Amino acid sequence: MIKENIDYINGQIIKHCERVGRSSDEVVLVAVSKTKPMSDIQKAYDCGQNIFGENKVQEIKDKQPKLPKASWHMIGHLQTNKVKYIIDKVDLIHSLDSIKLAQTIEKEAKKHDRIMDVLIQINVAKEESKFGISVNETESFIKKVGSFKHLKIRGLMTIAPYVVDAEENRPIFRKMKEIFIDIQNKNIDNVDMGILSMGMTNDYGVAIEEGATMIRVGTGIFGIRN
């Protein structure tokens, strides 16, 4: 099933890109493997899927050493005291949402003599339950984080609300794209706005149509989680 699911999603990426005249090369698929066993991850990897997203530090710690050839992304909320466990295991942190976290990533990345790529998580939908920087604070936050030397801002990320009809999230994705372009145009030091991470199993098609360059799909690849 995993192979069929990945083939289907890659087909959908092409379809939604065509609908709005984008090239499907612009969209990267992150397979969200949280709670799933290595055997499933290995199956996906064998189909050519090489980026995996996890939302728990413990799972990255456990899984990354078993498949170090893959690229691992931290997509969930990250506590500062846990940064040290993943700093040498992930290629991208999608969820930078505070200066305190940026400071910790800076410190740990420096220790490892590396530059950590990060996305700024934006709470566009203004959901109280969600982490993320508010739209109004985004620019000043990015300017502050831009001064950190061992951290590179690669783009923005959002988690849209859960909706049955993906169309309901279209305005949120559109707003994200606007903020993305706006920041891009400001040419802020140490900021390279290339990645717009948005869209999950239920709404990635709409997210792609609105400009996502990275989608995070879990259930659609691995099936429902317990």
Ligand SMILES: *Cc1c(COP(=O)(O)O)cnc(C)c1O
């Ligand atoms: C779980 C999760 C996803 C994937 O969700 P699905 O609906 O299973 O595709 C994407 N992004 C984040 C941040 C997640 O925690």
